[in-house]
Structure formats: structure tokens, C-alpha cells
Amino acid sequence: xxxxxxxxxxxxxxxxxxxxxxxxxxxxxxxxxxxxxxxxxxxxxxxxxxxxxxxxxxxxxxxxxxxxxxxxxxxxxxxxxxxxxxxxxxxxxxxxxxxxxxxxxxxxxxxxxxxxxxxxxxxxxxxxxxxxxxx
Numbered sequence: 045x046x047x048x049x050x051x052x053x054x055x056x057x058x059x060x061x062x063x064x065x066x067x068x069x070x071x072x073x074x075x076x077x078x079x080x081x082x083x084x085x086x087x088x089x090x091x092x093x094x095x096x097x098x099x100x101x102x103x104x105x106x107x108x109x110x111x112x113x114x115x116x117x118x119x120x121x122x123x124x125x126x127x128x129x130x131x132x133x134x135x136x137x138x139x140x141x142x143x144x145x146x147x148x149x150x151x152x153x154x155x156x157x158x159x160x161x162x163x164x165x166x167x168x169x170x171x172x173x174x175x176x177x178x179x
Contacts, residue, residue, distance in 0.1 A: 075119050083117035097121055099129025 059069055074080045086092040096114030099122065104111050121127050125134045153159065 078119070080119045082119055082122065085118075097127060097129070099127055101129075103128040 058064060058072070071080075079085060083092055083098055084095040087095040094114075095116045096111070097117035099117070100114050101111045104114075115121055115126065122130055123134065125131045125138070127134070
């Protein structure tokens with residue numbers, strides 16, 4: 045949060061921007077202070093009985109599995125691939141960001157560079173990379 049254009053400076057700039065709707069600013073403030081209306085927070089203030097993740101519960105019920113031992117529903121949990129109800133969405137966002145990053149690095153690569161990006165569309169490990177390489 046201390047770097048120029050990446051931390052508090054940008055947060056302050058975002059929050060003071062008159063074009064940003066107040067609802068978005070409020071949601072950001074709630075997320076940063078841990079007051080997002082998640083099951084964990086609602087349980088803490090006495091509005092819910094269980095802090096278990098509602099999204100994980102729905103995903104497990106759809107698969108016909110038990111809903112015992114659910115992870116606490118926190119802002120961090122919902123935004124991670126560890127949340128069974130959000131795993132597909134979070135993974136898709138991760139892949140989209142990776143693809144954009146890869147395209148940006150590839151576009152910026154100099155012609156005489158010997159670096160080669162090899163794993164855009166499929167996973168590779170050292171064994172498969174060695175088999176592809178011709179010596």
C-alpha cells in the first residue's frame with residue numbers, strides 16, 4: 045500500500061473521484077474494513093446462526109454431498125478458488141488475467157530475445173518441455 049500508483053495514493057484518488065458511484069466506494073470500504081455482509085460478519089453481529097459459506101453449501105447440495113464442515117464465509121474466501129461455489133469463476137478470472145499478461149509480455153519481447161513462453165494454452169512440466177526440445 046506504499047507504492048506510488050498502487051496503494052494508498054490510488055485508493056485516495058478512487059475514493060475522491062466524483063464520477064465513481066457512492067455504492068462502489070461503500071463496497072470497497074466495507075471490504076477493506078472487514079464489514080462485508082458475509083456469513084462470518086453476519087454471525088458475528090448476531091444476524092445469522094452459522095458462519096459457513098453459503099456458496100459452498102449450495103455447490104455441495106447440488107452435488108448431493110454433506111454440508112458439514114463448511115469453511116467460514118469471509119470476503120477472502122469468496123474471492124478465492126477455495127470457495128466451492130466460486131471456484132470456476134475465480135479460475136476463469138485468473139486465466140483471463142494470465143492470458144492478458146502473457147500477450148503483453150509477448151508483445152514487448154524483443155526480436156533477438158532467446159526467451160520463449162511455452163505454456164499459454166496447456167500445462168507443461170520439465171519432462172514435456174525436454175521432449176519438445178530438439179538438441
